[in-house]
Amino acid sequence: MITRLSQMITNLEAIVPTIKIHRRSVAALAAVLAGAASLSACGSSSESSSGSGPDISTLSQEGQARLELLYEGSGTSPATEAPKPEAGKDVWFIASGMSLELIAASAQGFEDAAEAVGWNAKVVDGKFQPSLWLTGIEQAIAARADGIVLYALDCAAVRNGLEAAKKARIPVVGVESEDCDPSLETVLTYADGDFPEFARQLGADQALWAAASANGKGTIIELRETDAAITLYQSDGVAATLEEECPDCKHVTVEFTAPEIGPALQQKVEQAILKNPDAIGMLVPYDDLLVAGVSSAIVSSGRGGQIKVISVGGTTAAFDLMRQNRGLNADIVFDPRWEGFAAVDWMNRLLHGETPTGESAPTGIGQQLVEQEDVPKEGKVAATVDYEAIYLESWGVDG
8 A cells, every 4th residue: 555655646746746655655645554354344355564664753853854854864965067087096995994894985985086097096994092193194294195084083183193294295185084173174064064963963863763762751862972072072962952853862872992992892782781770873974883882782681672763874784784674773874875976076176276166066965764664685775876877977087
């Protein structure tokens, strides 16, 4: 029934383009019609299903509008015009740690985009060790790199290296990185704004979904990593949004640092679940934590059906967990590969003497809310924008 109604509405939208009806409205209408059919056909058997997602009508108008946008995807087109890249440039990508799927995917996107424009790309795995981050920057400077990209490396941890890069006149692009004051790098922006705004919005988006799922009451547990700028900004977005959209909810935080990821964090999550028997929601800052013990803690508690969990990332592991019904109900998906392409675009502009901004060179990078019921049988959800084709065309490269 839902499929037939979806097709009817698609046809209607084709006739009247201004009409937009979200799939949740379709599901609600199908449920009403199914109920009516059961009353008028006594003794007949029918198969119906109702959406397991949240009731967004409990949110403010702004909150509802944001979630509706997320269901469709908030990504927009990146810049369609760019300087012609000069082949032969040597560019370095220094990652905080390549063991995380999100970071590895961004690095691969960077390598592929660099190859497309004729650049030589070198990826450095920082293995989550600040000394290796700094060593990577120093090696890039010694190799006379034309440009350096930092991924998930906050400036404060590598200030000396970035100051040396500035003296050597090597441009630096930061991705998901907190800049220093005064600035030592050009930090990528997103559809939702600059890096802090993007990170806060990730947390706010999680909190919106959790508030709608809570129906205005209950305990929501937030896992809060305290040693990274992005997760602290996310936490700010969570707190502000829960206060506004779910004032009667109890907001509990479980604080941890990167070295605790694994058994120590799993134990903290297990204890939090035990201490909060009325917990109905959990916010996980990024997907990799789920396979590092958080999912096991939720499943072993026996309360996976009660606690609605939302994470961030859209990783393969996250989609597998949703398919297997193992402690994840929704995910804020964004494409880190897109970040890799955007980093090449901004580096290209810097090498041409331009200073890219969100206004002059928008990346368009957004996110999409994917719930368990919408997960494909295999693979992941594709980006809502064909950013690769747009970038390649803007660079004058054949796809």
